[in-house]
Amino acid sequence: MLDQGDVVGSARVSDISRSRVPAPIVRLRDVTKSYGLGAAKTQVLRGVSFDIDGGEFVALVGQSGSGKSTLLNIIGGLDQPDAGEVEVLGTDTLRSSDAKRAGIRNASIGFVFQAFNLLDHLTVLGNVILPASFAPGAKQVEARGREALRRVGLSDFANRRPGELSGGQKQRVAIARALFNAPTLLLCDEPTGNLDSETGKEVIDFFRELNAKDGVTLLIVTHERRVSSVAKRVIAMRDGMLVETTDEALAAAHGGGPT
């Protein structure tokens, strides 16, 4: 579906990914996060530290409630930690402004969610080009949107509504939206969780291809072994902390549900 050298906007995916990426692309140090107050306070992350280098394909696994989705959201700037250091694409997201974080999300990070999160009132193409709404000076928006749809094999579905699509097609539209701005980092939260095994396999193959041929850095939160098995690195979590990625830990992680 995606070839090395495919053009997104005016730059090649691989060029964008590799030329402007500082290493490491994600740097976490002693990140903590809790929800609630007083007796209801729940510690979700307990001093998490790790790096992700540019071009890596990382699977974040763990049981439900282990904090992996929270960690993904913090890396993506959708949530803020209580303490620690978070550096994404060379920017200290903990201390940067909301506008700065939004700019990074818009230009360099793509999100793929388990629930697709497509807007039913927009067409497929409208969903794909949604990020352009927040990009001042965005050019060739429609052409780029159609190109992104072509890459996920949905060229003929541009004018359909999300309600007319199957689950697998919806997820491919969500992936096209994530790829619209040629992101450096793709953050996926249980991307195959709502798909049947065949469709899930197609999506995983696509991610692998994206990473291998275009050098897009991938961080996938999953509890599915078939997903983590294709990742180049697996990070396991339990009770808000990273644990050694032993077979036992992986087995436990894959037994849990999405967090």
Next chain:
Amino acid sequence: MMPPGNLARMVVANTLRSRRHFVLSAFGIVIGIATFVVFLASTEQVGTVLEKIFPVEQVSVIAPRASLLGKDISKKLDDAIVEKIRSRPEVDRADPTAVVPRMTLAFPAFGRGDFEGNDLKFEVGGFADGINPAYVSDDDRTRELFKDWDSMTSDPKRVACEPPPRDPQEEVIQSPPAPKGKASKPGVYYNPCTQPERYYCDEVDRTCHHRVPIVMSPTMIELYNGQFAKSHGLPIADTDFVKFVTQRGGLSAMRFSIGLGLTTIAGTNANISQRKVRRVEAVLVGISDKAMPIGMTMPIGYIQRWNREFLGEDAATAYSSIIVRLKDRNRIAVFSQWLQDELDLRLEDSLGEKFATALFVIRLVLVLISLVIITISSINIAHNFFMQVTERRRELGLLRAVGATQTDVLMVVLGEAALIGLIGGLLGVGLGVAIASGVDWGSVHYLPRFPYKPDSWFHFKWWIVLGGLACSTGFSVFGGYLPARRASTMEPAQALTQN
């Protein structure tokens, strides 16, 4: 920051896709703005009508009434006082008609004329005054005819003539034009002057004079239409005076005689020498709100000459009142105090000012009522937007995920509120105009005619319409602000996990 074009497109798309939300939010605004513009437009129009009846921007200076042993010893209003008033800072010196003295006809006079075949007789003494003709410039016709013709000695039509003999039976009678080829008949007094509808042969100097031009106030026409015409079976006078005159056959239908020194009230002209009694002819040339409300008004030169002729120099230099147009009606208090302290004069009680104050209070109450309605609708908008923001949490979270800042989300929601307010305002103004049209239609068809009844009860001035739209948009944005803030500050991660 989101580009404005993209913001506008997103706001329009979001507003149009949820019709239920739009109707729920806009309904109150539509009703509120409709009442707002209708109340303002109606009070504006009522104010205009009231100002016609009682001009509020001008005041009338009079001398306090004083008498001794039945004789009037009130302070005399003369040219010196006129000049002092003209020099006041409250008065616009550049405007030649800012200070206009009036002089009443100070001795008995009697009028008589033929109108629609009816012999009308009426008292003129006490019901006539004079003003500067430049002050009366309501239309071209009035400007052309309302002049002190007798002061224009160069008038080429002022030629010698032979006046008809005075009818021993009639004290005052108008003289009809002589029919072509017909000789005078006994008892019928033909007008020998050319252009007889405008000129008559004066019996004293035996030359043709232009008839004395007269204007009457709209109040007189309304009184005539409302009472006199009905009770005497006479035709209703059209508000368009030119049209009315044309229908009656031109100016000749509007002429009448004035017997100076004559009266129907026996004995009140005892001090006037019968030798002085004489007849002049007049013509009604227009309707003007500058005319005295009950009576007739002519150029002040006529009154001055007649007062001098019949009563002497004192009467020819004493004004009955001085009309003063101030730069700003808010300066009335200062001007009034100066009049009292420096000149021992006062302002005539102005019903207009009282009505204007009453109207202001009524307008204030009505606007407050409509503002209460709009405020309630603003609260309704807040409620609806809170509900909608909650329903759209996942969508708003997604916008944040793909690059929207908190300000972007705030602007999107506020933009939707503003658009609902603007459309609601437009619909409200439309509804207001429709209601006004309905009321006007009902007024035309079912309300009886009465003095100063307007053609429309509403005047939708541009500032009322713009004010209505600004109000609807402003209150809508106000109502949408808190929900918009909530939307912009919600954590995108939590919003995206909403079921």
